[in-house]
Amino acid sequence: MTNYPIQVRLSETKKQKPLSDQLEFGRVFTDHMFVADYFEGEGWVDHRIVPYEPLQIDPAATIFHYGQTVFEGLKAYIGKDGKVLLFRPEENMLRMNKSSERLCMPQIDEENALEALKQLITVDKEWIPTTEGTSLYIRPFMVATEPYLGVSPAKKYKFIIILSPVGSYYKEGIHPVKILVENEYVRAVAGGTGTAKTAGNYAAGLRAQEIADRKGYSQVLWLDGVERKYIEEVGSMNVFFKINGEVVTPMLNGSILEGITRKSILELIRYWDIPVSERRISIEEVYEAHRSGTLEEAFGTGTAAVVSPIGELNWRDEKIIVNNGETGELSKKLYDVLTGIQTGELEDPFGWVTEVTETAVVKSV
Template sequence: MTNHVITVTLSESKKQKPQSDQLEFGRVFTDHMFVADYCEGQGWTDHRIIPYAPLEMDPAATVFHYGQTIFEGLKAYVGKEGQVLLFRPEENMRRMNKSSERLCMPAFNEEIAIEALEKLISIDKDWIPVTEGTSLYIRPFMVATEPYLGVSPSKKYKFIIILSPVGSYYKEGIHPVKILVENEYVRAVAGGTGTAKTAGNYASGLRAQEIASKKGYSQVLWLDGVERKYIEEVGSMNVFFKINGEVITPILNGSILEGITRKSILQLLRHWDIPVVERKISMEELRSAHQAGTLEEAFGTGTAAVVSPIGELNWGDDIMVVNNNQTGELSKKLYETLTGIQTGKVEDSFGWVVEVTDTVKV
């Protein structure tokens, strides 16, 4: 049985808000958070918005020992008319339930999740920065809380939403980044948890990222975990290549996360009648295209950066410079169109944007 009532307890002491030009990603959090509790046999109960505060959890909670946790990431923007806008939140909540199924965690009602999110944002809407390129980052997540060391799914969980004002990803404009192709470590394999947005996927990528950073690279390009030849993701983003006029992105294969920005870009490209295909693409094919001069653009896509152009790829002894290390025309158009739709500056002909209209009654 699910309780649909969302109670609200407002904070008695408000935090000091940071200046827009001092915002870092995920360092500062708003005054409130949403929490709901799950217990097997009872379902989700006690839906509440409360002052942001540390969680009290048993040291034996399943999440600490067996990693039963999932999360999502999306953003809220202030539109040109001062309205608060969300970009495809229903897709995030749908994907979160797909992740929960993979991790043997309970589903959460997607409509209630969006209702709770809108109510939380309406309470903390003064935290949304209005400077160009800034936004309010939204982190819904679920953790297993049953104090039990047996290796089995938890019987208790918390679903939480927290908010964080974030600065522009491109403080000095959109510029291509250098990428190191990872040949030793892998991010995920088909049958594993690559299609779920779960903490372990990110922890397992830290070592390769650390090595790449020490060598002067921004991110790593992940290859498949079986043959180590097919391209999968770049950092924590999906990846696209424009080769001889056609855009190619790795097909979802059971180890690649189904990105919402990826899905949106595919829809945009098809709407513009730009040839685009989802299929396997190997590093050998990419190198051949570079040698032939047909590798025109490469870019990553994700919530944080939206579109991140790739200017250089390092694969063993091969250094592949893409588009003279300049942002390509298509990358720029995609970035400007998507961010324009997200902020209400470009007409949303796809029905992607949701305006937050909730009025809180306490």
């Protein structure tokens, strides 16, 4: 690993911090951000922590016209004794490089990126909320900045990390949501960019989500783009079903994002010796399990919500009620244990949690 010096320019004025009970998701941002620039033939240069501010990017930049961008999402927590904790951050940096490879974007040095993240958190540590259920959301992202209206990989990029204090995903605790099964629109297909965390995947889902909102549903359940029968994701989350004692989740097939929470959930379930499989599962199978009384639970998993129980699925105007619309025992246990590990309240037998130590403190230059 090559250690890149990080220059620091602290903000001369500090923003007013919102009250913990007024936090929304992704609306407020901290005083500083990390930025590095990439030039083909030179690599990543000018690593810096600077005041949070608008970017100056040429209107012809590739990001605006051909969508070359990738991003990640993770959280920092204040744990016991005031320790700052990260949950599996190395997995986020690894996945960002996988996404970048798919989008023909440059690789980051994962260890250096994680160190930059720790230093940024150290600078803005006072922004981490301490109320139960709150956290500091972390958004690393990369955009192509070369001004060129040609369909080819850019030669200039920016890697940026911004921070946002966020409240609990659930206003009144973990509770089941209603999901609309999408039969017309497609989020991604095998061979496309579904396995990458890139903006276009999310833009492709906005229309279906808008329709779901109008019909009173929280999220969309995505089916495969070829046969329109096999379940893939729910909203922007991975999805799980508990059928007749076995937990089933769609296998990674080239169009499903490899979620870090998904990976952690699978490892927890296997640690508890609960039967689990990664395979193709059709909406018809879920419907038949509902009819036969063997559909016990369903839930989505992701960074924002951790575990989101599903209380109802609407498939072709047929309502599939899951566990009487109540949070299932496994869903609740997974949520409690995973959030307990993330915040340091529970033992971490897997070595998932990383502490941001005082050695990451940087001096202003």
